[in-house]
Each structure stands twice: as C-alpha cells, then as structure tokens.
Amino acid sequence: MEAGACSGCEKMDESIKINEVSGEVVVEDDDDREDESGVKFVPGPLLPLKEQIDKDKDDESLKRWKEKLLGCVEGDISGLHCQMEPEVKFHSISIISDDCGEIVTPLPVDETRRNRPLFTLKEGSDYQLRLTFTVKHNIVSGLTYSNTVWKGGLQVDRSKGMLGTFAPQQEPYTHTLDEDTTPSGVLVRGVYSAKLKFEDDDKRCHLELDYSFEIKKTR
Secondary structure, three states, X not given: OOOOOOOOHHHHHHOEEXXXXXXXXXXXXXXXXEOOOOOEOOOOOOOOHHHHHHOOOOOHHHHHHHHHHHXXXXXXXXXXXXXXXXXXXXXXXXXXXXXXXXXXXXXXXOHHHOOOOOEEEEOOOEEEEEEEEEEEOOOXXXXXXXXXXXXXXXXXXXXXXXXXXXXXXXXXXXXEOOOEEOOOOHHHOEEEEEEEEEEOOOOOEEEEEXXXXXXXXXX
16 A cells, blocks of 8 residues: 555445446445445446447547447447447356366357256366357446355355456457365265356346356366
8 A cells, every 4th residue: 555545445445436437436335335324326327329429529538538448339339329238148158277178168058958067177176267258239337247056955155256347349258257276075076056147237137047067086
C-alpha cells in the first residue's frame, strides 16, 4: 500500500466497481450486493448497442474508448436498434491437467454422454477448467460463474468467481479458471456430480451445466 493511504482502503476497493457502460460507480457486497441500508444494487437500464455507441459521440476520448472496447462490431451495428439483451453462447468446456493434457467437450453436451463422467482425474492432481464462448448483440457486464460439487448427495465444494465484462465480437473468447487440486485418499475416490452456472450483473443466467466427473487413485 502506498504511503498516506488509509487503512481499510484495500478492503474498500474490493467492494467498489464501475459500470463500464454508464461509468456509474457502484458499491456492492460480494455475496448479496446490498449496501449498509439493506437496499440491493439495481443495474441501470440496458440500452441497445447502437444507442450506446451513438451516445456521447461528440466526446472524442469516449468515442475512442468505445471503438477500442467494441472493436470490429462498430462497423456492423445498423441492424441492432432493437437488440437489447446480450447473448452469451458457450461452445466448449475443457479440463486441463498434467495427467490428461486437455480434454475438450463441445457444448451442449451430447445426449449419449449425459450419464457418463465428462472427465477422470487422478487424486492429488492439479487441474483447470477452460471455457470458450461468444458474446452477441450487446455488452455483457460482470459475467460470473459458480460451481457446486456433490458426492453421494452431499455438497462437498462450492466455488465462484468473476470472468469479467465482454463486448460482442465475431471471434470466441477463451477463459481459463483458476487452478485447483483434487483431494487425496480412499474416501474421496469415486464419481461426483456438479452444476456450473454463469450469470451477469442483471442476474441473467447464460448457462447451467449439470455434469459429472470421477476421481481415481491412478488415471
């Protein structure tokens, strides 16, 4: 922390975010997004992409920022007057580990694989999940994920995190989640069920994926 910075500023920074579209500064709680008065954060109105681009078009600095953010999409927005909500389409989910390399599963999952584990991991091994997705129509703000895991009907793990804010573009985005380690021991071996869910700032759910995986002593 720099000299002269107040104590507690580091914690404060974690609860402050800026709406990338409107520039509005929002104070939010990580879990409930409520302020001290108990009032929940309500996102501002969603505008069509063309209206967002045309707004403040006389401000050169803001125009350059929007051009950088939106990239090639700005040249093809004539038909987006009525497109309000962003669409996030997930193309694949991959598991990456030293034991198995990268195993790619196209989304949606093929019906023939729904009752089988998507991947098998060795106990005590490091792994990561990698996602490929496309954003269409509008900017998706504050895309988050949560991953809940059960074994034998009991919840054994739950993780969540922020992917970020993404502008619509032709090319897919690739995002790799933080590295994790499978547990070890005879009691943790077996098949697990899990639910992976993605939501944005407006609580729109873009994907709910039910899947299973297996942990073995040796792969």
